[in-house]
Every structure is written in C-alpha cells, then in structure tokens.
Amino acid sequence: MLSSFRFTIGRAPAKPKSWILGSTQVCNMSTEMTHEVVPYKLHRLEKGPNLQVKCTRDEALKFYKQMRTIRVMETTASNLYKSKMIRGFCHLYSGQEAVAVGMEASITPDDSIITAYRAHGWTYTRGVSVKGVLSELTGRSTGCASGKGGSMHMYTKNFYGGNGIVGAQVPLGAGIALAHRYKGEDSVCIALYGDGAANQGQLFEAFNIAKLWDLPAIFVCENNGFGMGTSAERAAASTAYYTRGDYVPGIWVDGMDVLAVKEATRFAKDYVLKNGPILLETATYRYHGHSMSDPGTSYRSRDEIQEVRQTRDPIGKFSELATAAGLLTKEEIKKMDDEIKKEVAAAAEAAKTDPELPLEELYTYIYKNPPANTRVRGCDDTVWAPTK
Amino acid sequence: MATLCKTISSVTRSATKLNQFSRLLSTSQRCSVQMAVRDALNTAMDEEIERDEKVFILGEEVGQYNGAYKVTKGLWEKWGDKRVMDTPITEMGFAGIAVGAAMAGLRPVCEFMTFNFSMQAIDQVINSAAKTYYMSAGQVPVPIVFRGPNGAAAGVGAQHSQCFASWYSQCPGLIVASPYSSEDARGLLKAAIRNENPVVFLENELMYGTSFEVSDEALGKDFLIPFGKAKIERAGSHITLVAHSKSVGLCLEAANELVGQGVECEVINLRTLRPLDDQTIIESVMKTNHLVTVESGWHHCGIGAEVVALVMESPAFNYLDAPVLRVTGADVPMPYAKSLEDLALPQVKNVLTAVRKSLNIS
Numbered sequence: 247m248l249s250s251f252r253f254t255i256g257r258a259p260a261k262p263k264s265w266i267l268g269s270t271q272v273c274n275m276s277t278e279m280t281h282e283v284v285p286y287k288l289h290r291l292e293k294g295p296n297l298q299v300k301c302t303r304d305e306a307l308k309f310y311k312q313m314r315t316i317r318v319m320e321t322t323a324s325n326l327y328k329s330k331m332i333r334g335f336c337h338l339y340s341g342q343e344a345v346a347v348g349m350e351a352s353i354t355p356d357d358s359i360i361t362a363y364r365a366h367g368w369t370y371t372r373g374v375s376v377k378g379v380l381s382e383l384t385g386r387s388t389g390c391a392s393g394k395g396g397s398m399h400m401y402t403k404n405f406y407g408g409n410g411i412v413g414a415q416v417p418l419g420a421g422i423a424l425a426h427r428y429k430g431e432d433s434v435c436i437a438l439y440g441d442g443a444a445n446q447g448q449l450f451e452a453f454n455i456a457k458l459w460d461l462p463a464i465f466v467c468e469n470n471g472f473g474m475g476t477s478a479e480r481a482a483a484s485t486a487y488y489t490r491g492d493y494v495p496g497i498w499v500d501g502m503d504v505l506a507v508k509e510a511t512r513f514a515k516d517y518v519l520k521n522g523p524i525l526l527e528t529a530t531y532r533y534h535g536h537s538m539s540d541p542g543t544s545y546r547s548r549d550e551i552q553e554v555r556q557t558r559d560p561i562g563k564f565s566e567l568a569t570a571a572g573l574l575t576k577e578e579i580k581k582m583d584d585e586i587k588k589e590v591a592a593a594a595e596a597a598k599t600d601p602e603l604p605l606e607e608l609y610t611y612i613y614k615n616p617p618a619n620t621r622v623r624g625c626d627d628t629v630w631a632p633t634k
Numbered sequence: 635m636a637t638l639c640k641t642i643s644s645v646t647r648s649a650t651k652l653n654q655f656s657r658l659l660s661t662s663q664r665c666s667v668q669m670a671v672r673d674a675l676n677t678a679m680d681e682e683i684e685r686d687e688k689v690f691i692l693g694e695e696v697g698q699y700n701g702a703y704k705v706t707k708g709l710w711e712k713w714g715d716k717r718v719m720d721t722p723i724t725e726m727g728f729a730g731i732a733v734g735a736a737m738a739g740l741r742p743v744c745e746f747m748t749f750n751f752s753m754q755a756i757d758q759v760i761n762s763a764a765k766t767y768y769m770s771a772g773q774v775p776v777p778i779v780f781r782g783p784n785g786a787a788a789g790v791g792a793q794h795s796q797c798f799a800s801w802y803s804q805c806p807g808l809i810v811a812s813p814y815s816s817e818d819a820r821g822l823l824k825a826a827i828r829n830e831n832p833v834v835f836l837e838n839e840l841m842y843g844t845s846f847e848v849s850d851e852a853l854g855k856d857f858l859i860p861f862g863k864a865k866i867e868r869a870g871s872h873i874t875l876v877a878h879s880k881s882v883g884l885c886l887e888a889a890n891e892l893v894g895q896g897v898e899c900e901v902i903n904l905r906t907l908r909p910l911d912d913q914t915i916i917e918s919v920m921k922t923n924h925l926v927t928v929e930s931g932w933h934h935c936g937i938g939a940e941v942v943a944l945v946m947e948s949p950a951f952n953y954l955d956a957p958v959l960r961v962t963g964a965d966v967p968m969p970y971a972k973s974l975e976d977l978a979l980p981q982v983k984n985v986l987t988a989v990r991k992s993l994n995i996s
Contacts, residue, residue: 407774417758425738426738454727455724455731611770613809
C-alpha cells in the first residue's frame with residue numbers, strides 16, 4: 247500500500263516566483279511539485295486534507311536536510327551510547343523523522359508541542375541545535391537543559407518536553423492548548439503519544455475535556471507498531487487509533503510521507519482553531535529498539551525492519567520523489583549529506599568534551615525565585631548549599 | 635464602626651459582598667472582625683482573580699454548584715466561565731490540564747474536591763508540576779496551586795480521611811502550605827497564587843466553618859504570609875508544641891488546660907511544611923528544652939518524624955531535657971464508627987499525656 251508514491255511535476259511558472267528562478271545555475275530545475283499521498287482515513291469528518299500536496303524546492307531542501315540530520319544525529323547518539331558517553335535511557339527516533347519534520351512545517355514557532363520520551367527529533371525541529379541535543383544526551387552544560395534533563399527531558403521555547411511518564415504529556419498538552427486560547431492567541435498545541443500510550447486512561451480524560459471545551463489541541467498518535475516489545479495488536483482492542491477519540495474527529499495519515507504529514511497538520515491546525523480538538527494517527531515505524539537496552543529483534547524479524555527501510559523509509563522515499571520531480575539533484579543531496587555528517591560529527595565531538603555543570607549547580611532551579619539565603623540540603627547534614 | 639466590627643456570618647454571604655466589606659474595612663480605623671476559614675479562602679481567591687488576569691480556578695463543582703464545600707461560592711457568578719471552570723470528575727485529566735496551562739504561562743488554582751482524590755492525579759503533581767522547572771534547567775516554571783480539604787473529615791471512612799502532608803512534603807520542587815486560622819488561610823493562599831512554583835495547599839474541611847479574629851492588616855488585598863515562616867501562636871517557657879492545621883487548635887486547648895498546672899506551653903503553628911521553619915523550632919526548643927509534635931496524620935514518616943529529625947541534627951539536641959514525643963493519628967485506616975474514629979484521631983488528652991510525660995509531671 248505504501249509503494250504507491252505518485253507525483254506530478256509542476257514546471258516553473260512563466261512568472262518567476264522564487265529566487266531559484268532568478269539563478270541561471272538552476273534554471274533547468276523544478277520549483278514545485280505536486281505529490282499524491284496515500285489516502286487518509288477519516289473519522290467523523292466529511293472532508294479531509296488534500297490528497298494532492300504541493301512542495302516547493304525550498305521546502306524540499308529543508309525537509310530533506312531536517313530528516314537526514316535527525317537520522318544522522320540518532321545514529322550518532324546510538325554510537326555515543328555504545329561508547330558509554332550517554333547514560334540511562336535513550337529512545338531513538340530513526341524511522342519516524344517525517345512526523346516531526348512534516349508537523350513543524352505546518353505550524354509556527356508560536357504554536358506549542360509536547361511529546362513523550364522519544365524527544366530528540368522534536369527538540370531539533372523546534373529549533374535546538376544538534377549540539378544542544380547531543381550535549382544534553384551526554385549530560386553537558388551546553389545541552390538544551392544544561393544536562394539536568396537528559397534524553398527524555400529536553401525543552402525550548404514552546405516545546406514542553408520530553409515527558410518520561412507514558413501518557414502524562416497528553417493532559418499537559420490540552421492544558422497548553424487551553425493557555426493559548428485563554429490568552430487569545432491563534433495558536434495550537436500538538437500533543438504526541440505512541441501507540442502504547444494510546445491505551446492510557448488519562449488520554450481519554452484529556453480528550454473528553456478538550457472536546458467539552460473545544461480546545462485548540464491536535465492529539466497525535468505516532469503509531470510505530472510497538473509499545474516497547476508489545477505489538478499494537480497485542481495491546482489495543484482497537485488499533486484504529488485515529489478513531490479512538492470517539493467524539494473527537496480523527497485522521498489516519500501515512501507517517502512515512504513528510505508531505506502527507508505536512509498537509510494533515512495544516513488541515514488539523516485550521517480545524518482545531520475553528521472546531522476544537524482533532525486526533526491524527528501517523529502510521530510510522532521505528533528502526534531501533536524501544537530504547538538502547540532493547541535490540542528490537544525479539545518481537546519482530548530483522549527482515550521486517552529491512553523491508554520497511556527499503557520500501558517505506560521516509561528519507562529514501564522523499565529523496566526519490568524530489569529528485570524524480572527535479573526539485574533536488576543527487577549531487578545536492580550528496581552535498582547536504584556531507585555537510586550534515588560534518589555538522590553532527592562536530593556536535594558529537596563537543597558533546598564529548600564540553601564540561602558538565604559545576605557541582606554547585608546540583609542545587610539550582612529547584613524553585614523559581616527562592617527567598618534569599620535559602621539553603622538546600624546535600625547528602626549529609628554538613629552539606630547545605632545555596633540555590634537560585 | 636460597631637456595625638462594621640460585627641461578626642460576619644459568612645456562609646450565607648456572597649463573595650462579592652464580602653469583598654466590598656473588606657474594602658470598607660481597609661480604609662476604616664483599626665478594628666478586627668471574625669471571619670470563617672471558608673471566607674478567608676474565598677476572598678483570597680476572589681481578590682487574586684481580580685488582581686491578575688492569568689489566575690483562574692478549575693475543579694469539580696467549583697463553579698455553578700458553588701463548590702462542594704462552598705469555598706468558591708459566588709466566584710463563578712461574579713467572574714464567569716473563563717475564570718471559574720467546572721471540570722468532569724477526572725482528576726488526572728484536569729490536574730494535567732492545569733499543570734500544562736501553568737507551564738504555558740497561566741496561574742491555575744486547581745481544586746481537588748478533597749485531597750483524597752488527588753491520588754488519582756499525583757503523577758501530574760509530582761512528576762509534571764514539581765520537577766519540570768528543575769528538569770528544564772529553569773526554562774519552564776510551573777506556577778500552580780493545588781488546593782482542597784485534607785485530612786480526616788467526620789464519619790466518611792478510610793478512603794476519605796487521610797492526611798497527605800507527608801506525601802507531598804517529601805518532594806523537592808513543591809511548596810506545601812497547611813493553614814490553621816483564617817488569617818493563615820488568606821495570607822498563605824494569596825502568597826501561593828502569586829508564587830512562581832507549584833504549591834500544595836492543604837485545607838481542612840472541619841475548619842471551614844470555624845471563625846477566627848482577623849486583623850485589619852490581614853484583610854488587606856496584599857496581605858501575604860511568607861512560606862517557610864512558622865507562627866508562634868502562644869509563647870511559653872516550659873515546653874514546645876509543634877503542629878499544623880487543625881492540630882494547632884488541639885495544642886492551644888491543651889496549653890490552656892496546662893496553665894492550671896503551672897505549665898506554660900509554646901505553641902508553634904508551622905503554616906508551611908515545605909519549607910519547614912527550622913529556625914523557629916530550634917530556637918523554641920533551646921528555650922523550653924522539651925518538644926512534642928502534634929498532627930492528625932500517621933506517625934510513620936510523618937511531619938512529626940521530620941521535626942524530630944531536624945532537632946536531632948541541630949544544636950537544639952543538646953538542649954533537650956527529655957526525648958521528643960509525637961502525638962499523631964493512630965496507625966490504622968480510618969474506621970467509620972464514631973467511637974473508633976474518635977480513638978483514631980489525636981485528642982487534647984493525647985497532647986496532655988505527651989506533655990506530662992515529657993515534663994515528668996502527672
């Protein structure tokens with residue numbers, strides 16, 4: 247079903263619209279393509295997102311670069327983990343890149359996102375540098391949470407984590423949506439969860455209140471097929487996750503197609519600002535195990551993973567699409583790959599060598615604006631440290 | 635003036651009227667009024683909603699029903715749906731929504747109908763509210779108040795009669811307040827709503843209807859009680875009694891009885907349980923050389939246990955003339971029958987027993 251990528255090519259219009267056309271070097275290239283996505287499945291919606299999705303050359307460059315950067319960053323994280331530079335839990339996003347990149351493409355920095363513990367890709371698309379992510383993973387002061395959060399707890403403006411408790415971010419996301427509306431902003435909150443979390447009770451509490459109050463929340467089930475080592479079918483009485491908001495309308499979207507995700511998100515943002523919450527299910531796949539301690543092969547075959555990599559890979563499919571449409575050249579892609587490799591390698595190097603926070607920072611940021619002279623107790627009664 | 639200083643029979647009055655009343659008072663000459671704890675809480679919220687447009691209340695029955703215990707009476711009528719939101723009976727959902735709203739810059743007051751039901755939502759209180767500021771290295775503060783009645787009510791059985799003071803006090807990142815009087819309730823709640831951090835605000839249902847004298851100052855719109863500062867309710871030189879919430883009343887009653895025996899108790903109302911006012915306790919113990927803690931919660935890992943530990947680690951240890959004793963709830967789930975329930979909660983006689991044992995008098 248997913249091999250049916252089809253596209254039509256839109257040649258440069260007579261009247262130049264972008265800088266690309268002003269450049270003679272790229273005069274033979276397309277400036278825009280139209281791609282037909284795998285049909286959406288709709289729940290309680292008469293009309294869904296467009297099946298024909300346009301993509302400009304600028305977008306193609308951006309989407310490819312972002313997806314590839316996440317992939318290389320996660321591979322690097324895996325290596326850093328194996329060399330014991332990263333501690334504890336580490337959940338990699340490889341395979342799911344099209345979801346983060348496609349969603350970010352249809353929202354603005356004023357919109358909000360909250361996700362679960364598979365947060366690295368989202369942190370990057372929200373604007374944190376590769377170095378900010380990798381240094382957080384290695385616990386360095388230059389990490390995006392100064393090394394206090396770690397793999398599961400990354401933050402930046404309008405990005406609220408990074409929540410380590412399965413499902414807990416979903417009510418929080420509804421609350422962030424409430425804040426947007428309360429403040430009179432035309433902004434939405436995207437609250438992401440996995441197919442495992444889709445069975446958590448608190449999700450349904452959040453769906454109910456969000457619909458009751460018509461909050462501008464886009465609930466997104468990133469269905470990668472497995473909640474840890476348990477396949478979706480073994481955990482859910484209904485795996486039609488896009489219908490499980492009941493009275494909340496839903497859309498199934500091909501989560502391996504960045505353009506489908508982009509278009510569904512555009513539709514969803516528009517919808518929730520007018521009508522209240524919506525639920526998207528993005529059908530995707532994770533290549534790695536659940537976390538670094540899981541080889542990811544005991545509950546699925548290597549062949550299955552290999553097949554997805556060959557037939558559905560979001561980056562591979564998108565680059566095929568964009569090169570066939572003349573939006574990108576193989577040379578450009580190669581050049582981007584080289585640059586990304588260099589950028590991530592440099593970030594990894596910094597993540598290995600940057601310092602951790604000074605030890606006195608253990609005691610900071612427990613409370614905001616603590617009274618003067620507040621002391622925090624250490625591990626015995628001789629240790630009382632100042633805080634801020 | 636005589637009319638003004640008359641007792642407010644507040645239960646029947648609307649918040650609006652009370653508010654106007656306190657405005658009159660604040661411009662009048664010094665006098666004091668009687669105010670029930672319920673109205674102290676109500677006026678505090680009313681004034682804070684007025685002061686800051688980011689403040690709103692949400693919870694079960696807080697709006698149109700006027701609050702299960704009428705603490706939010708009149709507020710929905712006055713402020714409308716935007717500022718007073720009725721929620722479904724789904725604690726984890728609405729507590730999570732409240733925390734998310736706080737992360738995104740609002741200042742929710744999240745009412746739990748009673749703190750017993752906060753257990754449904756404790757993950758959102760501990761893991762989402764208390765820890766996010768630290769995990770984000772200061773990027774995401776969570777200014778929220780979780781409030782509602784805590785501790786045993788009367789005749790409601792085991793699941794509805796429990797003190798959560800020690801549960802919440804254990805977690806760094808939370809502030810835990812436990813008011814006793816109307817003045818405490820007003821000053822601490824206003825401080826909680828203005829604070830930048832998550833505050834667990836433990837009220838007591840049995841105290842809602844109790845009236846206390848409230849000073850002119852405490853009726854002021856900017857009357858704030860600082861966290862981490864206890865109040866010496868009664869000065870004394872022979873023994874220190876440390877308590878919070880309703881148990882402060884037990885201590886004061888016991889202190890009055892002991893006067894006849896020539897014993898002067900110093901009664902410390904903790905007001906906040908996290909941070910604890912170590913200094914006031916230590917100084918008092920160094921003066922009286924005797925200490926009894928009183929609380930309605932269980933003894934095991936309780937607030938009293940923490941007070942004992944802090945004294946052990948402080949210079950006050952060397953000033954103790956007797957072991958510290960704890961008066962607490964009995965180590966049982968709360969029974970329903972009246973006679974058993976009475977036996978499960980600390981009474982004045984338990985405080986008297988402990989004081990006499992500490993002082994070695996009969």
